[in-house]
Amino acid sequence: MGPGPVNADPRVLRAMSAQLIGQYDPAMTAYMNETMELYRGVFRTSNAATLLVDGTSRAGIEAAIVSLVAPGDRVLVPIFGRFGHLLAEIAGRAGAEVHTREIEWGGVFTSAAIEQAIVEVKPALLAVVHGDTSTTVAQPLDELGEICERHGVLFYTDVTASLGGNAFEMDAWGLDAATAGLQKCLGGPSGSSPISLSPKAVARIEARKSVEAGIRAEGDAVRDDPIRSNYFDLAMILDYWGEKRLNHHTEATSMLYGARECARLLVEEGxxxxxxxxxxxxxxxxxxxxxxxxxxxxxxxxxxxxxxxxxxxxxxxxxxxxxxxxxxxxxxxxxxxxxxxxxxxxxxxxxxxxxxxxxxxxxxxxxxxxxxxxxxxxxxxxxxxxxxxxxxxxx
Structure with missing residues (x-):
């Protein structure tokens, strides 16, 4: 009965006990497609790029930030608890010029305060935690999408602690990227990170697409701002989950079963x-x-x-x-x-x-x-x- 991880739903554990299958088995790719559609319902989005990053919720956070942020980009992180500091650290490791605003733990920012910080910093990305279990409060997001749109800023949020148990509207609130984990309101074990990306976010990621070194053909351009990770390169992960089915990694089959069941139960409940x-x-x-x-x-x-x-x-x-x-x-x-x-x-x-x-x-x-x-x-x-x-x- 702590802040997570919590007891997994027995139905999720049962789903995870199913036998493994090959990553290109028609059943497997069908499960991947079903999982994408189910999480569109959970995130409340029509984003085609709604999928899983293999790893704990931090893997999803890192994949989003390292894929959206090029070295030298300005990133604004409003911090009201422990996990805002995490977003700032990951953005810094991605080579970003990180700007933070902090308030005393236990409170949240006004939309006006965040807009003022955007005006001052002129960031490429606003990265904010939705619900921070270290302080037990949730930052209101419903006005921030429109603010980011007006100022030409991409809008990312970490909904690990909030998704499934608190109101969240990806499309209606104007989010460009959101990442979560299974181990809290979704009722599963840690180890899989659902993520959803808007078309604008996908365009940004695709613009930074690099050719994997081992298969680079003569004449392929080498970008000066490539995504600084192979495992967390969302451009390649999107190709793996998309129609191309280009091999990137071996999907964590049992975690896929569990993540699919988490979403299925939520969508079934409503x-x-x-x-x-x-x-x-x-x-x-x-x-x-x-x-x-x-x-x-x-x-x-x-x-x-x-x-x-x-x-x-x-x-x-x-x-x-x-x-x-x-x-x-x-x-x-x-x-x-x-x-x-x-x-x-x-x-x-x-x-x-x-x-x-x-x-x-x-x-x-x-x-x-x-x-x-x-x-x-x-x-x-x-x-x-x-x-x-x-x-x-x-x-």
Whole structure:
């Protein structure tokens, strides 16, 4: 019950146990095509270039940035948590001139502040995290696409922690690139990174296309700004997933099965229903921890549906509470990073764990551990508050 990875849906694990097949088996290429179409539904996009990057969510982030950003390009990264720093680091390693804007963890940027930074920096790319589990808040994106369009800026976001559990509209919000991971609201294991690219992003990537050294023909031009990776070269990955089926790597077959099942389950449930499920169980958890006398961290107006941060009470040993939950109840919750390390716990309700029984069991266990620490609370208050949220939802 932490900020991810969380328990995978048993149906996803079952799908991953299927036997391997060759990467050009007609069944395999059909699965790839089906997976692309399913993720168009998850990202809410018509982008043809919607596929998987083999590797954890960080692989998708790196593939997007290294393929979109040429050495010397200016990249603007608004940072409101740990993972904004990650985007800035990867952009720097890609040779970009990185410009950052930072605010105190727990808040989000206004659209006006980001537009002002765009005017000042004149970046080629705006790279921003959507939901940052280190702070449990989500940056509003709905106005940023239009701003980027007006200023001629490509717009990328990392939706690893938010996709499937929070509102996200790739096309309606004007995104050019978005990357995710399976291990949070999508209900799968880490190891595959869904990605979607707009036609504008694809054009940028294709413009930087380089010929693989081992098959370069005489007369092939050598670009001065080639994509600085072979494995994460989205131009070659797009050719692999597209009609050309040009070999780039051997597809991670079992991860493809799992990623396909994650998307199939979400699309079957309905994206609006999945988001509402995360909102309901996240609200029940938040009300429950508040009723236990725990103070919620961050801007509550922008809190993610799928994770809540709570301050560790004075006089309570945060690590001892986490250890007791794990050893006595087999429940894991998270600590945090950077300026929040040792100050808050992060409790997730996402993917397969966005369920009533998981929420109530966690609250009941947390109450017992807090009582053992001497934290004053009203017996049964956490579970009772959560049950009230569920009762209101069906009233």
């Amino acid at each position: 994206m609006d229903a999945a988001i509402e499920r995360h909102r309901l169980h996240g609200a029940a958890m938040a009300q429950g921890v508040a009723a236990l006398g725990l103070r919620i961290f961050g801007d509550r107006a922008h809190r993610m549906n799928n994770v809540v941060g709570v301050f560790i009470p004075d006089g309570v040993d945060g690590d001892r509470v986490r250890t007791a939950l794990l050893e006595d109840f087999a429940i894991e919750i998270g600590t945090s990073f950077g300026p929040l390390h040792g100050k808050i716990w992060r409790i997730g309700t996402m993917g397969f764990n966005a369920r009533k029984d998981a929420v109530l069991t966690t609250l009941a266990a947390l109450e017992q551990v807090l009582r053992a620490e001497g934290h004053r609370l009203t017996a049964g208050a956490g579970v009772g508050a959560a049950r009230d949220v569920y009762a209101e939802a069906v009233a």
